Amino acid sequence: MGVLFGLLARLSMLRTDYRQYPTHPHGKIIHLSLGIIAAALGAVAVPALLKKDYTAVTFLTVAAQQFRDVRNMERDTLTKIDGMELVQRGATYIEGIAMVFEGRNYLVIMSSFVTSFTAITLNWYLGLAAGALSLLVVHRLRTGKSISHIAEVELAPVRQEGADLYVGDIYIMNVGLKSNQEIISERGIGLIIKPNNPNSKATLSNLGQRQAILYDLSTILGVYRDDGEPALIPMAKLDMRDSRLGVFILPQEKDPAKAVEIALRVPILESAVRMPTEAKVNEEGN
Structure with a gap:
């Protein structure tokens, strides 16, 4: 039995x-x-x-x-x-x-x-x-828990100012080639992930957690690139002022609503979890 x-x-x-x-x-x-x-x-x-x-x-x-x-x-x-x-x-x-x-x-x-x-x-x-x-x-x-437990995810416009690429007001990278800029304008999706508290900010700043978000989005929606095209790679960058995370992807299937749902379901990696509020120095400060 x-x-x-x-x-x-x-x-x-x-x-x-x-x-x-x-x-x-x-x-x-x-x-x-x-x-x-x-x-x-x-x-x-x-x-x-x-x-x-x-x-x-x-x-x-x-x-x-x-x-x-x-x-x-x-x-x-x-x-x-x-x-x-x-x-x-x-x-x-x-x-x-x-x-x-x-x-x-x-x-x-x-x-x-x-x-x-x-x-x-x-x-x-x-x-x-x-x-x-x-x-x-x-x-x-x-x-375990997912991104939906620690943050909010919303769509953001993908915009280009000259060679600079932004998701909302978060700088992502520099894209110089005109052909790549046209592909980004046509197929790009931008997301902004807003952490709920200081612990969430520390977790989302982990590079491994960011890569997990990009991987899940690219696996489910596909990725519009081939090997040797660094300008078309998905990226996630932090806004250093408030720790919001800007996510840029170029999917095969351009479905913004589905992208938000996928991001919310990305698992929180145990190795990426940080809890600075549990530190004794912060407890003593409170």
């Missing part, structure tokens, strides 16, 4: 979305196999603990090492693939994905352990209830 609920937990967390990762079907087979191993470890740990066979429990430490190796494997694979992208994920996004895959194996162990422990110490139908409850917990922990 524990293995079953552990496997169900892994299945509920395994999906190939717009980022096409894990790949179908071989990437899914790898992660399902690891999920079965994690579920079996969580289920077997219960009778081992009840029999005070602590030697058997040490296999959990071996499993933890294996899952760390999986994280390293994911990081290395995605880093190599990222070099072939027109708009890259960036190291922070890749580290977040690798961390997620490691953490989900631990959630599988938790689900199978809770189910087995309840079924063995109490009875099987309470074990079913505990397994169902663990699936709800897993579902809640499956996804």
